[in-house]
Amino acid sequence: MEKTYDPHAIEQRWYQIWEERGYFTPSQTGDANYCIMIPPPNVTGTLHMGHGFNNTIMDTLIRYHRMKGEKTLWQAGMDHAGIATQMVVERQLEAENKKRHDLGREKFIERIWEWKAESGGNITRQLRRLGSSLDWQHERFTMDDGLSEAVKEVFVRLYEEGLIYRGKRLVNWDPKLHTALSDLEVLSEEEYGHMWHMRYPLSNGKGHLVVATTRPETMLGDCAVAVNPTDERYKHMIGELLELPLTGRRIPIIADEEHVDPEFGTGCVKITPAHDFNDYAVWQRHRDEVTISEQAHGGLINIFTIDAAVRDNEEGEGSLIPEKYIGMDRYDARKQIVADLEEQRLLEQIDDHKLMVPRGDRSGAVIEPFLTDQWYVKIAPLAKPAIEAVERGKIRFVPDNWKNTYYEWMRNIQDWCISRQIWWGHRIPAWYDDQGNVYVGRTEAEVRSQHDLDDDYPLRQDEDVLDTWFSSALWPFSTLGWPEQTERLKDFYPTNVLVTGFDIIFFWVARMIMMGIKFMDDVPFKEVYVHGLVRDxxxxxxxxxxxxxxxxxxxxxxxxxxxxxxxxxxxxxxxxxxxxxxxxxxxxxxxxIPSFGTDAQRFTFAALAATGRDIKFDMGRIEGYRNFCNKLWNATRYVMMNVENQDCGVGGAKTGHSEPTATLERSAADYWILSRLQKTKQTVAEAIEGYRFDHAAQAIYEFTWNEYCDWYLELCKPVLNNDKASEAAKRGTRRTLVRVLENLLRLTHPIMPFITEEIWQRVAPIAGVTGAVQGSTSVAGGTTPGAIETIMNQPFPIQRKALINEAAETEMAWVMQFILGIRKIKGEMNISPGKPVPVLLANTDDNDKALAEKHRPFLDFLARTESIEVLPPHDQGPESATALVGEMKVLIPLAGLIDKEAEIKRLEKEIGRLQSDADRTENKLGNPKFVDKAPETVVQKERDKLAEALKALTSLQAQLEKIQNL
RNA sequence: AGGCGCGUAGCUCAGUUGGUUAGAGCGCUACCUUGACAUGGUAGAGGUCGUUGGUUCGACUCCAAUCGCGCCUACCA
Incomplete structure (x- = not known):
């Protein structure tokens, strides 16, 4: 093995092998199934840190469950991302000085497919670099044939049930993209603007009303001014008429209690129903009043083109829209109208005003409420069971509080506008005849036959496409073959968990739940793990x-x-x-930026994945975990050095419980590390099951570095390098060494797949693993019989209770305390750590004596002791530096080694610490309320603590006096 | 306006039913080229857990108020 860990040398090679051999395709034979759907990245997309984080978590879960032998699917795929993708290609055309209309619909769509083929694989290549074990063999795309079938099927069924309808309504219109948007695609931000106060003269000549508005240009479309009927100032004017300036039109003063707040502005609100959602609602309440209904278009007067410029008059409208403003962009019209009102002395004042400006999330253009025909999903009947599913616990949010966000939205949900006036997407399966009739069906042929229309009867398909999220909503079942009843659908629906950021709970999560319940009669996933955002x-x-x-x-x-x-x-x-x-x-x-490798990055994401919290990506952390990889790498080098071609007492059995081939002798250290390993296994499994990837990572890190490397590898040395140690002892240690490492690799594999595979390939044969194991039948690559296959399909380590050994842990704690005590003295006394020192033991009991004797090789090697001598019962020994192990004193004689003053200082510090500790405990125990009310175990714990502290204190004080008297 | 979340060591973060001397990594200090690893080892310094009250024998942990930061939803023309 190379001396330094180099991720480049291993990562891409292993991914290729895994993929070629088909390991990502579900083939496990366990009883349980496990499935995660990837949130399909946009085909235009490139990988960002959010993907890195998100996919690390999913892959960790997938690999964990696969190793548990469950039939495991991670569904791969991409989203066509209608508007976003169309914009990218339009921008390319722009560079050629072309527009999409120059190409025409068909050619334009061809062009998008071309572009998709060319760059669509980009993100999947990047996902592979992350080690994601996605089932690429069944990759899906939201625009592929199967998914298009699913979309049509859903549309038609919802239509037939009356849950999809078409209607003329106010929508969020993007004047740049020329399409309607759903409420979710509109982002409002606070911007600085103005509030214009305009005078509308009364027709009876008795003065005027003042209306305040942030959008003076919309006055061209006013149909009324509303006041609150309880408002004493205006009450008596209700029903009178106003001269709408610049237009020559007359509009009524109407009463609307719901919308008009007398306290705000002037208490008079201009009503522009075709360009404001609230005004539209007011109009709906008043449209039957004669003064409104007899106006042009019943008062619902649209004044803009699709570009949000002032439109021309249509036939029969006369000069409804004043000539002067026709063709002006809305903001130019605003300037002109303000100027004209000013000139007519109808502008009373202009205030600075902060307002929320709605913008399209893709284009950034200011959204115009606009009157158009659109398709809608009637959402309330779908939302109801979706809310209940969460209430009844059929779907669990992690962390739990996100369910509130979900309820909040679902309970106030509005009908979903699903038609988009773009070209890239699923075309709406509706056809029109010349009479304006609408026919909905899966195909034109179906429509004709169902409605008995001749082949030459003219029909044209709706030009619009569906909102991208309409097809995304079907993702959990459409990717599995629905509407066909496939094996995959049966195996993997409902899926287990959805892993996603909170930003798409509304866009995606809620809609999947609604559609899943509607068409599969079951929730699409049982849990939703909501993670935070990756920040700098x-x-x-x-x-x-x-x-x-x-x-x-x-x-x-x-x-x-x-x-x-x-x-x-x-x-x-x-x-x-x-x-x-x-x-x-x-x-x-x-x-x-230096190269850290995929594994280090994945470990970092896992380690930072505390629930319900954004993660600040810290370069220090990833560097630390790169070092961790190196640590693991070098630990392996050490293990290999000691076990390769050596007798490890391991037979050719499978993973898990291979019987020793010869007698073994195990040291306390062996029992200790085995015990620690069992506990770590449990911690890691529980952490992953509970979505605490940070805890899993931490447990692995600590076990590997602080226990296996720092202690166990060192504790092996005095056995393995000792000529006097028995062959059985060496065998026991070698076996423990290699098998603990092999377990550790499997334990770590879900988080760090590459380095663990690389190392495992070398370690596993020595640890007794041969051939394929149960649960793995994926040998598509044709591995030779008996050859090591892959760590991917090995069982995830399971805690073996029989190996938990508290006695060994206690014993080793004694050894470690002994060693740490001496190291501490050396460290603080400036004695070189390598310098052997003579050690005396005072206040020993039988156990101390036995342990000191038994573990002499450990102590000599790790503490560099020259000699260890047990003093007779009451002998406190010569002047020495002191460390305590329980009640036993570990003494290093001062003579020639130790600086008296330094030791005095050291002891004083230690005594000070113990003293304040003892004081605090004493106080507690002196409080009768504490002794009375606290549980007995807690009180007893405090008593023990005090006793121990006092003993240590006397011991150290005696020591201090002795040295001071020198 | 309503809702959610966060303030713990210089930095990034753990701390799951209230009971340890409040932990880890990075950074910092001192020492160490010891035969797995200087992407290392050993020892160490550093925090009145945002603030103020309350509940309790006991609060980083529970409650209330308050300050600061962030996010989401709905908005007043």
Missing amino acids: SHGDKMSKSKGNVLDPIDLIDGIELEKLVEKRTSGMMQPQLAKKIEKQTRKEFPNG
């Missing part, structure tokens, strides 16, 4: 414009500073930020 080390969200984005692949492979700077500053939306970003990057990564 300062807690800022990573974004291109901030220039703080880390690419998981760069952390794996490393990247030079110049390349990193270039990457961060190229292709920016706001190039003026490039300089700042460059400076910042050079400061933070003066030497670029």
Whole structure:
């Protein structure tokens, strides 16, 4: 083995082998099944830290369950991401000075497919680099044939049940993309604007009303001014008419208690029902009133084009829209209208005003409420059972509090606008005839036959496509073959857990639950693990414009500073930020980013995955875990050195319980590490089952480094290197050494797949593992009989209670305390750690004596003791530096070695610590309330503690006096 | 406005039914090229757990208030 761990040398090779041999395809034969659906990344996507985190967690779960022998599927696939993808390709066309309409629908879509083929594999390549054991053989795409069938099926069935309908309504219109958006795709942010106070003169000539608005240009579409009927100021004017400025139209003053707050603004609200959701609601309440119904379009006057410019008048409208403003963009129209009102002295004042501005999440364009025909899902009947599923515990959120967010949204849910006026997506399966009739069906042929329409009867299909999330909502069953009743569907639906960020609970999670219950009659997953966001080390969200984005692949492979700077500053939306970003990057990564490898990165994600918390990605952590990999690597080198071609007492049995081939002798250290291993196994399994990946990682780290490496490997040396040690003892230690390591590798594999596989391949044969084991039938690659297959399909280590050995743990605690005591004296006394020292033992009991004798080789080797002598019962020995092991005093004589003053200081410090400790405990016990009320066990614990502290104290004080009197 | 979450060592974070001397990694200090590993070893310094009250024999942990930070949802024209 190489001296230093090098992830590059191993990672990609192993992934290829795993994939080629088909290990990712579910083939386990266990009784239980386990399935996770990948949240399908956008086909336009590139991997970011969120994916890194998310996929590490899923892969850890998948590998864990696969090793447990469950039939395990991690479903792979991608999402067509309608708007996002279309935008990317449109931007490419723009570079060629073309628009999508120049190509036409068919050619444009062809072009997107071409682009998908070319770059769509990018993210799947990156996912492979993360070690994700996805079932690529059954990869799906939301636009593939099968999934398209599922989409049509669902649409038609919902339509037939009346749960999908078409209607003219106000929608969120993106004037840049020319499409409707659902409420979720609109993000509102606070921006600074103005509030204009405008005068609307009364038709009877007796003055005016003042309305306040943030959007003066919409006045062209006003149909009324509303006041609160209880408002004394305006009450008497209700029903009167106003002259709507600039238009020559008259509009009524109406009463609306629900919408108008007399306290706000002037208490008069202009009503523009075609361009404001609240106003639309007001209009719906009042549209039967004559003063409104007799207006053009019954008062529902749209004034904009699809670009949000003022539209032209249509035939028969006369000059409903004043000539002057026609063709103006909404913001130009605003300026002009404000100027014109000013000129007519109808503008009373302009205030600065903060308002929430709605923008399209993809385009960034300000959304215009706009009157159009769209398709909707009637959502309430679907939401009801979806809410109940969570209430009844059929779906559990982890952490639990996310269910509140879910309820909150589901209980106030609005009908879902599912049609989009773009080209890339599932075309709506609806056809129209010239009479304006709508026919919904799976195909045009089906429609014709169902409605008895001749082949030459003109029909045209709806131009619109479905919201991307419509197909995503079906993902948990459509990918498994639905509407066909496939084996996979039977095996894996419902899936076990959905792993996702909170940002798509509404977009995706809720909709999957609704559709799953509706069409599969069961929830799509039993648990939802909601993880946090990956942020930079300062807690800022990573974004291109901030220039703080880390690419998981760069952390794996490393990247030079110049390349990193270039990457961060190229292709920016706001190039003026490039300089700042460059400076910042050079400061933070003066030497670029070193290569850490996939395993280190995965371990970092796991270690930082505390529930319900965002993670700040800290370079120090990943570096530390890279070092951990190196530690594991070198521990293995040491083990291999000692066990290769040696008698380890291991036969050619399978993993788990191979019988020793010869007599073994085990040291307390052997029993101790075996015991510690059993406890660690349990901790790790419980942590993974409970989604506490941080605890799992920590347990593995501590066992590996602090117990196996720091202690056990050292404790092996005096046995293995000792000519006097028996062959049986050496055999026992070698066997323990190699088998604990083999267990540890399996324990760690779900989090760090590569290094564990690499090492395991060398270690396993020596540890007695041969051939394929039960639960694994995937030998598609044709492995030779008896050859080692893969750690992936080995059983996850199970705690063996019989090996838990409290006596050995207590015994080793004594040994460690002994060693630590001497090291501490040496450390604080500036005695070189390697210098052998003579040691005297005072206050010993039989146990101490026995242990000191028995473990002499450990003590000599780890504490570098020159001699150990037990003093007679009352002999306190010469002037010495002292350490306590229980009641026993471990003494290192001062003569020639120890600085008297230093030892006095050291003892005083120690005594001080013990004293304050004893005082505190004494106080506690002196409090009768404590003794009375606290449970007996707690009180007894305090008593024991005090007794121990006092003994130690007297012992050390005596020691101190002795030295002081020197 | 409503809801959720977070403030623990210089930094990034654990601390699951209230009872240890409040832990880990990084960083820092001193010493150590010991034959697995300097991506290492040994020893050490460093925290009145945001603040203030309360409950309790006992509070980092429970309750209330308060300050600071973040997020989500719905909004007033």
